[in-house]
Amino acid sequence: MIKFKLNGKSVTYEGDSSKPLLWFVREDAELTGSKFGCGVAMCGACTMHLNGNPVRACSTPISMVDGGSVTTIEGLESKTAKAVQTAWQDLDVVQCGYCQSGQIMSAVALLEKNNKPTDEDINAAMDGNLCRCATYHRIRKAIHNASKSLAKEA
Template structure:
């Protein structure tokens, strides 16, 4: 049994210590917005926040999380999250949508650290999040929109 604090609620889940956090979030807790893509920390689809920092949940065992606060796409809140979600909607960023929760998590993490990212800053911050539909141009534009909205 492991206790996980996800989106402000503590869940006790019956999994082995080495179970990837992604599976506990999806299969045991039932939050399916976080996606499985590669399983080897190469695509970013499984990105969640641990104490506010983005992390690949597919390669993080539940035993490594301890009492940290886990935030998934379903639990997002705050001005950066609002700005990113609005920009994503206005720019119609998703195509199939599969990668997008991970993209949104990484975009929010970037804007918390860098209020005015350049194209290069965005490309560097987002290059661990792959999109098979190649929505990269819209992602970049939406991040600039969100940064502008946060300036106001």
């Protein structure tokens, strides 16, 4: 039996241990904010945090999260997360919105580790998250804005 924390709550899973985390979260736990985009960790739409690090849940076998702690877009509640989501809304970053849960998860993970990212840092952290609406221009601005608002609070 696989046991882990999902958004702070204990969950268990029995069955095919190669099943990707994404499908457990979406179909078993019925949290649908994380999306399926490629299935091979090339687009980032499924990004979740595993023990605080961003992972591509579509390519993370559920066996890998045993004993760990997983956070999805539904479980975001840190100060950083609030700053990011506020910045996202202030700038109306979203278009179709499908990739945005993943974008936000990657952005939050970046800012949790580096609260003053440069453009180069943003490229490195965000290049794995595709957006076909090409909202990159606003994502970059939103990350800088979130960084500034966090600095003000501190």
